[in-house]
Amino acid sequence: MSTSASGLVELTIDGNKVSVAAGTTVFDAARMQGIPIPTLCHQQNETPVGVCRMCVVDVNARVFTASCVRPVEAGMVVNTNSEKVQRARRTLVELLMADHPSPCTREQHSGDCELEAMARRDHLTRSRFAPHRTGRAKDSSSPSIAVDFDSCILCDRCVRGCGEIRNHFVLARMGKGTGAGIAFDDQRAMGESSCVSCGECMVSCPTGALTNKVFTHTALGVGPTYEPVPVEELRQLPFFRGVSGTFLSLNRGAVVRRQFKRGEIICREGEYGSTAFYILEGKARVSISNPMAHVKTKGVVKKFLGKLSSKLAQRQQDQRDEETYKRWIPIDAPVDLDYDSPVAELNPGDLFGEMTCMSLYPRSATVRAETDCTMLEMLRNVLDIMQRNKNFRAQLEKSYRQRALDSHLRAVPVFAELTDEFIGSLRENVELVRYSPGQVICRQGEPADSFYLIRIGFVKVTQTHLGGEMVMAYLSRSEYFGETGLLREDVRTATCTALDHVEVVRIGASDFKRMLAEFPQVRGKLEVVEQERMEMNRARLAVLQNVPLDDFLTQGLMEAQSLLLLDLTSCTRCDACVRACADAHDGVTRLVREGLRFDHYLVATSCRQCLDPLCMVGCPVGSIRRRNSLEVIIEDWCIGCGLCAENCPYGNINIHPFHVMVDDLTSPGHKKAMLKQKATSCDLCTEYAEPSCVYACPHDAAHRVDPRKFFAGLLKPAAATDKAP
Amino acid sequence: MRIDRTHRKWLAASLIVLGVATAVYLFYAAHSPAGSSGGSPIGLAFGMIGSSFMLFAGLLAARKKLPVWRLGRAQSWMRGHLWLGLLSLPMILFHGGFRFGGLLTSMLMILLIIVVASGLFGAALQHYMPNVMTAEVTKETIFEQIGHVREGMIAEADAIIATVTGSGNAEDLKTAAGSAAVETVALTEEAAMPLSRFYVREMRPFLQSNGTDNHALADAGTAHAVFVKLRTLLSPEAYDTVKKLEEICDEQRQLRRQARLHHWLHGWLMLHIPLSFALLLLGCVHAVMALRY
Numbered sequence A: 001m002s003t004s005a006s007g008l009v010e011l012t013i014d015g016n017k018v019s020v021a022a023g024t025t026v027f028d029a030a031r032m033q034g035i036p037i038p039t040l041c042h043q044q045n046e047t048p049v050g051v052c053r054m055c056v057v058d059v060n061a062r063v064f065t066a067s068c069v070r071p072v073e074a075g076m077v078v079n080t081n082s083e084k085v086q087r088a089r090r091t092l093v094e095l096l097m098a099d100h101p102s103p104c105t106r107e108q109h110s111g112d113c114e115l116e117a118m119a120r121r122d123h124l125t126r127s128r129f130a131p132h133r134t135g136r137a138k139d140s141s142s143p144s145i146a147v148d149f150d151s152c153i154l155c156d157r158c159v160r161g162c163g164e165i166r167n168h169f170v171l172a173r174m175g176k177g178t179g180a181g182i183a184f185d186d187q188r189a190m191g192e193s194s195c196v197s198c199g200e201c202m203v204s205c206p207t208g209a210l211t212n213k214v215f216t217h218t219a220l221g222v223g224p225t226y227e228p229v230p231v232e233e234l235r236q237l238p239f240f241r242g243v244s245g246t247f248l249s250l251n252r253g254a255v256v257r258r259q260f261k262r263g264e265i266i267c268r269e270g271e272y273g274s275t276a277f278y279i280l281e282g283k284a285r286v287s288i289s290n291p292m293a294h295v296k297t298k299g300v301v302k303k304f305l306g307k308l309s310s311k312l313a314q315r316q317q318d319q320r321d322e323e324t325y326k327r328w329i330p331i332d333a334p335v336d337l338d339y340d341s342p343v344a345e346l347n348p349g350d351l352f353g354e355m356t357c358m359s360l361y362p363r364s365a366t367v368r369a370e371t372d373c374t375m376l377e378m379l380r381n382v383l384d385i386m387q388r389n390k391n392f393r394a395q396l397e398k399s400y401r402q403r404a405l406d407s408h409l410r411a412v413p414v415f416a417e418l419t420d421e422f423i424g425s426l427r428e429n430v431e432l433v434r435y436s437p438g439q440v441i442c443r444q445g446e447p448a449d450s451f452y453l454i455r456i457g458f459v460k461v462t463q464t465h466l467g468g469e470m471v472m473a474y475l476s477r478s479e480y481f482g483e484t485g486l487l488r489e490d491v492r493t494a495t496c497t498a499l500d501h502v503e504v505v506r507i508g509a510s511d512f513k514r515m516l517a518e519f520p521q522v523r524g525k526l527e528v529v530e531q532e533r534m535e536m537n538r539a540r541l542a543v544l545q546n547v548p549l550d551d552f553l554t555q556g557l558m559e560a561q562s563l564l565l566l567d568l569t570s571c572t573r574c575d576a577c578v579r580a581c582a583d584a585h586d587g588v589t590r591l592v593r594e595g596l597r598f599d600h601y602l603v604a605t606s607c608r609q610c611l612d613p614l615c616m617v618g619c620p621v622g623s624i625r626r627r628n629s630l631e632v633i634i635e636d637w638c639i640g641c642g643l644c645a646e647n648c649p650y651g652n653i654n655i656h657p658f659h660v661m662v663d664d665l666t667s668p669g670h671k672k673a674m675l676k677q678k679a680t681s682c683d684l685c686t687e688y689a690e691p692s693c694v695y696a697c698p699h700d701a702a703h704r705v706d707p708r709k710f711f712a713g714l715l716k717p718a719a720a721t722d723k724a725p
Numbered sequence B: 001m002r003i004d005r006t007h008r009k010w011l012a013a014s015l016i017v018l019g020v021a022t023a024v025y026l027f028y029a030a031h032s033p034a035g036s037s038g039g040s041p042i043g044l045a046f047g048m049i050g051s052s053f054m055l056f057a058g059l060l061a062a063r064k065k066l067p068v069w070r071l072g073r074a075q076s077w078m079r080g081h082l083w084l085g086l087l088s089l090p091m092i093l094f095h096g097g098f099r100f101g102g103l104l105t106s107m108l109m110i111l112l113i114i115v116v117a118s119g120l121f122g123a124a125l126q127h128y129m130p131n132v133m134t135a136e137v138t139k140e141t142i143f144e145q146i147g148h149v150r151e152g153m154i155a156e157a158d159a160i161i162a163t164v165t166g167s168g169n170a171e172d173l174k175t176a177a178g179s180a181a182v183e184t185v186a187l188t189e190e191a192a193m194p195l196s197r198f199y200v201r202e203m204r205p206f207l208q209s210n211g212t213d214n215h216a217l218a219d220a221g222t223a224h225a226v227f228v229k230l231r232t233l234l235s236p237e238a239y240d241t242v243k244k245l246e247e248i249c250d251e252q253r254q255l256r257r258q259a260r261l262h263h264w265l266h267g268w269l270m271l272h273i274p275l276s277f278a279l280l281l282l283g284c285v286h287a288v289m290a291l292r293y
Helices: A026-032 A083-098 A103-110 A112-119 A156-164 A200-204 A232-237 A246-252 A354-359 A380-388 A390-410 A422-426 A484-490 A509-518 A520-543 A550-554 A576-584 A642-646 B005-031 B039-064 B074-096 B105-135 B143-165 B170-180 B189-208 B220-232 B236-267 B269-292
Strands: A008-013 A016-021 A145-148 A171-174 A181-184 A210-212 A253-261 A265-267 A276-281 A282-286 A295-301 A310-314 A345-346 A365-371 A373-378 A431-435 A441-442 A451-455 A459-465 A467-476 A493-498 A502-508 A563-567 A599-604 A624-626 A630-635 A656-662 A670-681 A702-704
Touching: A008 A026, A008 B220, A016 A026, A083 A112, A083 A276, A103 B039, A156 A171, A156 A200, A156 A380, A156 A459, A181 A451, A200 A210, A210 A246, A276 A354, A354 A380, A354 A451, A365 B005, A373 A380, A380 A390, A390 A431, A390 A451, A422 A509, A422 B105, A441 A451, A451 A484, A451 A509, A467 A520, A484 A509, A484 A520, A502 A509, A502 A624, A642 B170, A656 B236, B005 B074, B039 B074, B074 B105, B105 B236, B105 B269, B143 B189, B143 B236, B189 B220, B220 B236, B236 B269
Parallel strands: none
Antiparallel strands: A008 A016, A145 A210, A171 A181, A253 A373, A265 A365, A276 A373, A282 A345, A282 A365, A295 A310, A431 A502, A441 A493, A451 A502, A459 A467, A459 A493, A563 A599, A563 A702, A624 A630, A656 A670
16 A cells, blocks of 8 residues: 555555545545544634644554544554544543533533533543633623633634634634633733624634624514524524534524515526525425527518618527537526526525525526425525534535436536436535635645536636746536546646635545546546647647737737737728627627727727636626637526626626517416526627628728737747746 | 728739720720710620629628628628729720710719719728828727717816816716826915816817817817916926826817718718719619610
């Protein structure tokens, strides 16, 4: 047993052979295998410090080791639950309990002190060790948080919560030996410190050292439909089990019970919101309004020399070349929607609206009560804390595995051929992992140990080269990454970073390899995709071989793949290009004959097909995307929220209202006309050999060009040494 | 459209057609006992060729109405319009034997000459004017938007003056000027008097004008002198404001220049297009009458 060429480390945990990436801690390696190790000071969202020692394991060394900080080693044999280990943990609990006033404030209020829960589990009613109090007793100077220094077990969770999570850096450790404790701003009283009462320390605290004084009340909404849920009742619900009672008490009102009558709309697509919904009872129907096909020109003349009439063509009439497979529309719910029938059912236990709640994206779909429904509507702070809650996570993961993994995997074309049996075998092995904005998911050069499928959020893919870091792609729901390193059994070729709140489905290297072995066609498709991605990357890197002029850089032309240029020395400003564009697109032009000048060319306001398409970031339904050819297109399921238009730095995306016929909800079986917003941008008139604007220019002034080739003469050739690796 | 080297093929083809037609006409005119006539087979052939050239040239308008239809690139149609339209004149002259004939045919000939001449004039304008506009109007905007841009400039200038004279505030200026907002320093009423007087009497009327009148600020050189003189009447802290106002005037001058150039670029069409339609219509009447009677 040793470290493999791919950087994986093989070890044995409780008799099970395990392969994990080098650098993984023993705690995480065990967790990946579903082996629980108790801990007090360690939280998934904080840097491990190994101070409580509750997570000790036996690695056949001279002494036990804290698994949360100990990296795995090749050939390591770990025993997490031997009699000796259990005895050591019991002693630790006894030592901690000796200094802990039992029952502490938290145990009295909400009965969820983690230390006392451990003591109960070990049947420890009294400690054999003499107590030693800090002597600092209590600090009640803060209007919102009560501090009981005697209950503090020096786990540092509050210190890391304050610093790492909230970046306030108010809390720190002071003193040493038996005089050690937490302190606010150099030993000030909490109420006099720079604490902003965010509550993170209180939520992080496993005991009653930091508890809520209940001085504020959050109100999600008012009125008869917003029914506040008492903390005691919330804690009875299975998915709230384990959530800090202090937190729930502080945030009473941030989660409400709502009743919806059959047919009632719960949320509408395109609306902005800040809450997520959890279905307690009943069923809901999630849908997006009738997919609007690509705007297409109708081939008839209305009247003599009249304008061509355009219309929103039927889906079948304008199928794109690459659409040879069944398409799914990603939405902010546990299910994807079938393109041809974009409707799905949500059941009790389903959570929807996570992206809206966590990242404030517009609602991606309309949800209507299919039966009388009872739901919990919650604010972001509640969802955030829920996502950290093991019970809730476990339930969410279970629900995902049972209901959504199948369709989610099959929504990815390369996985469409996986058998039910194989997906069934994956169910228990995949892991849902969350990442905060800015957090690195995998790093270039690290060993490839997992394959990732995005469930929620946006991921930025970058590569580091001599010239700096370069954005290679933005990925959203149902897109995947990490396959290159696994296919080549090599290290990661790029760094993937969460742009917002991201949740990925992590498939371990062993399962991934098993899939490749069992389904050679999947391997073939993945290799094709990998090849395409490598080609795209090479094309991007080739750009580095030119050192551009200042204007070329400042105008962002370097980032463009295709520019609409108007030669100002030929252009008579007749606007034939604009009219042609409008005629080709339902009377709505997608180019404006205005913009910055470069040399004697006008860079018209029209999609540039950027290499780094910021417009894609945030699309709640993933309707703005790239074709295999790097072309950026807006799919017909666009809900018209306008995020892409806001994100485009060049103002090249516009939102326009179109008349469409939709089902009349008040009169079943009938349709009614309504205005539907849709984002529009240049589609290069892909159904034609040449864009209409260029084709219709009578003066040979309009050109669609690759700027780097077109302006090659103006750009200085780079030295050979500038070539990227 | 620029008449450049890319037109060589069209030029060569046109010269060949013209050469052949001239040779045929000279041979025909020399050997025809009664002289050349539009009713003779050769004359009719010239008439039909000339008419078809005119018709093709006229179809450019229809082609422009169907920009999405793949009927050949608009650029090719334009080149055909230019060269075949030009060739139609000698063809019709050969058709009529260089005689204008009766009232209808005389009208037709005059119309044809005007149409071809106006076309040549327009081609020359569209060859040179885009260069001029590109060089002289660096702050060019969409022609139809000139009025809107002008309104924005007036609002910006008003806000600047209001801030300088103390009758407005920086927020208004920021709103009016957008990202181009300058750090405008408020002056005392007395110190700001020359500026506000200049603005009310000179600059604002200039900004409001549509370019038809002669104004001191309409000429770049005179305007520069005016602003130099204005600076001598103001304290140095107002110089940045004056500079900004000078830039606004410069933009207004450019917009006026753009409007003028635009009218030159497209104004000739007001003559060319209606006369072309009239020519085609009367040409049809002439053909029917000549063939029938």
